Amino acid sequence: MELNMCVLPGDGIGPEVTEQTVRLLEVVGQKFHHKLNFDYGLIGGAAYDETGQPLPDDTLDLCHNNDVTLLGAVGGPAWDHLPGDKRPEKGLLDLRQKLQVFANLRPIRYIPAVSKSSPLKSEYLEGVDLLVVRELTGGIYFGEKSKGIDKASDLCAYQRHEIERVIRVAAQMAKQRRGKLCSIDKANVLETSRFWREVSNKIMTNEFPEITLTHCLVDAAAAYLIQSAAQFDVIVTENMFGDILSDEASVLCGSLGLLPSASLGEGGVGLYEPVHGSAPDIAGKNLANPSGTMLSAALALRYSYSLTEEADAIDAAIDTVLQSGCMTKDLSPNDYVSTREFTDAVIQALG
Ligand code: NAD
Numbered sequence: 001m002e003l004n005m006c007v008l009p010g011d012g013i014g015p016e017v018t019e020q021t022v023r024l025l026e027v028v029g030q031k032f033h034h035k036l037n038f039d040y041g042l043i044g045g046a047a048y049d050e051t052g053q054p055l056p057d058d059t060l061d062l063c064h065n066n067d068v069t070l071l072g073a074v075g076g077p078a079w080d081h082l083p084g085d086k087r088p089e090k091g092l093l094d095l096r097q098k099l100q101v102f103a104n105l106r107p108i109r110y111i112p113a114v115s116k117s118s119p120l121k122s123e124y125l126e127g128v129d130l131l132v133v134r135e136l137t138g139g140i141y142f143g144e145k146s147k148g149i150d151k152a153s154d155l156c157a158y159q160r161h162e163i164e165r166v167i168r169v170a171a172q173m174a175k176q177r178r179g180k181l182c183s184i185d186k187a188n189v190l191e192t193s194r195f196w197r198e199v200s201n202k203i204m205t206n207e208f209p210e211i212t213l214t215h216c217l218v219d220a221a222a223a224y225l226i227q228s229a230a231q232f233d234v235i236v237t238e239n240m241f242g243d244i245l246s247d248e249a250s251v252l253c254g255s256l257g258l259l260p261s262a263s264l265g266e267g268g269v270g271l272y273e274p275v276h277g278s279a280p281d282i283a284g285k286n287l288a289n290p291s292g293t294m295l296s297a298a299l300a301l302r303y304s305y306s307l308t309e310e311a312d313a314i315d316a317a318i319d320t321v322l323q324s325g326c327m328t329k330d331l332s333p334n335d336y337v338s339t340r341e342f343t344d345a346v347i348q349a350l351g
Contacts, residue, residue, distance in 0.1 A: 002035045003305060006066035008043040008059065011079075011088055012278025013288035014072020020290040020343040021070065021297050024314065027347050028301075032310050039066055043095065044074025044088030044278075054091025060098055063271075068304045069099070070297055071273040076280045088278075097137060101263035101271050102162070103169040104134040105299070106246045108229075108253055113322040114331050117254030120226065125252060127230035131177065132249055133170040134242025136263060138162040139192070141239050158192050158238065163199040169264060170236035171208040180233035182214045184221045184241055196238060218245070225249050250275055255330040257289030260296035262303055270304040272296040282329075286338040289328040291318050294346065317349035 007022060009015035022038060029036040041059035048054050054074070063069045074088035084090060110128040118125060135158075143155030167183070174181040183200050185193035197215055204213040216224070218241045224231065225248055237245060250259050259275035274292030282288055294314060302311035322331070326345045329336040337345070 001305065001307070002037065003029070004037045004039070004066045004068075005300070006039045006041055006062045006069045008041050008063075008069060008071045009046070010043050010072040010074040010278065011045040011076050012073055012280050012283040013276075014044075014074065014278055016072075016284075016286065016288050016339050017274065017290040017293040018070060018072040020339055021293040023343055024294055024346060024350075025297055027350060028310050028314065031313075031350065032307070034307075034310075043071065043091050045076055045079040047091060048079060048082070048086060048088065052086075054086060054088050055094045055098075060095070063095065063099060067268070068270045068272060068300045069095075070293070070300060071095075071271065072293065073274065073276060073278040075278045076283070096263060096271065099263075099265055099269055099271055100137065101265040101269060102135065102137045103166045103264045104136040104242065104246075105169075105173070105262045105264065105303075106132045106134070106250065106259065106275065107295075107299070108132065108249045108259070110253060111258070111319060111322060113319070113325075114254040114258065114327070117331055118252060120252060124226070124229070128252055130229060130232040130249065131173055131234045132242060132246040133166065133173060133234060133236040134246055135162065135166045135236075135238045136242075137239075139239035141243075156190070156192050156240075158195060160195075160199055163196055164203055165266070167200045167203045167236060168207070170234050171204060171211050174211045174234040175208070178233040179210065180212045180214070181208075182216050182221075182232055182235050184216050184218050184235060184237040184245065186218050186241070187215065188217060192238070200236075221245060222248060225252070255289060256292070257328065257330045258291045258295070260292050260294075260299055262296065262299040264303060268304055270300055272300040286340060287329050287336075288339050289330050290339050290343055291322075291328075294318060294343075313350060314346075317346045317351075320349040321345045 140156035187193040256276040298311040298314035301307040
């Protein structure tokens with residue numbers, strides 16, 4: 001199979017983690033007999049420095065011309081003084097919106113080898129293997145905004161089709177996993193939540209009768225994620241609740257450096273990126289944990305190319321390396337390997 005990927009290294013540790021992930025992907029390609037083509041583009045502060053724009057048109061064209069986009073991270077103190085529309089983060093928000101990636105997926109799973117990095121006791125973590133699906137392009141973040149001297153407002157609005165499409169993505173994921181979907185809302189107070197519940201019930205009854213759908217209020221869900229996260233399989237929720245809950249859930253498994261994400265649109269469009277930012281404090285020092293980016297690449301193989309065996313091989317190789325005690329500084333501050341050495345170990349574990 002021929003895989004065409006656009007790589008946007010971005011800023012800070014972005015270039016380090018994407019470089020190592022491309023190394024790993026090349027080896028996966030050789031092992032499983034795929035031809036991988038990589039196109040490189042600028043985004044964020046690096047793009048601003050070169051072109052005056054955080055998301056140049058050329059970059060957007062590259063993303064559109066490839067099957068998937070793999071992004072490192074954007075941002076850093078060098079660009080903090082810029083006006084809002086020139087900031088690196090604006091480039092990323094625009095990219096998500098222009099690619100129309102409406103479903104953001106964050107898998108979170110307990111890895112025993114790194115349980116010490118989690119603030120929770122391992123008895124609360126055992127069995128945790130969940131997927132948060134967050135609606136990414138609607139709701140209060142994109143509603144009409146106003147600010148006066150004594151009053152400000154942000155409108156939260158959802159259209160039927162925006163709810164239907166994200167529920168379908170979440171239900172498909174549940175189908176490939178343990179068959180359970182929990183939709184999170186605030187239906188005791190908000191009209192948008194009552195509508196979300198109505199629309200999701202209808203889609204699930206008509207199209208996915210084999211999936212067990214439950215509903216949970218967002219305040220209760222926030223507590224359950226700490227008390228009993230193992231009960232969840234797939235969680236689906238609107239933009240702002242998803243933003244908050246996915247960050248809460250990310251703490252469960254330890255370091256930010258381990259967490260991948262996928263943002264999916266219609267027709268297989270996919271933007272894959274680690275959850276972490278550009279980590280300016282460790283940038284350029286060969287200290288970053290590349291796992292989040294490698295696992296994001298595995299999600300690209302899984303979701304955009306249906307290459308399950310290849311994706312499983314990456315996940316398993318990272319688990320093996322962590323299990324062996326080989327860790328980057330975020331996971332093992334006193335006895336650690338560099339970004340490159342960690343990648344060497346993952347490549348070796350791939351066999
Ligand atoms: P951050 O995620 O960059 O860093 C938070 C802490 O986690 C830091 O101590 C950092 O060293 C550590 N860390 C993060 N990723 C790591 C990795 N892979 N390996 C080891 N340690 C890692 O968040 P921040 O410090 O709040 O933000 C820094 C910059 O990144 C800001 O400019 C922010 O706007 C930007 N940011 C970008 C994204 C993105 O590109 N998606 C997301 C969040 C923040």
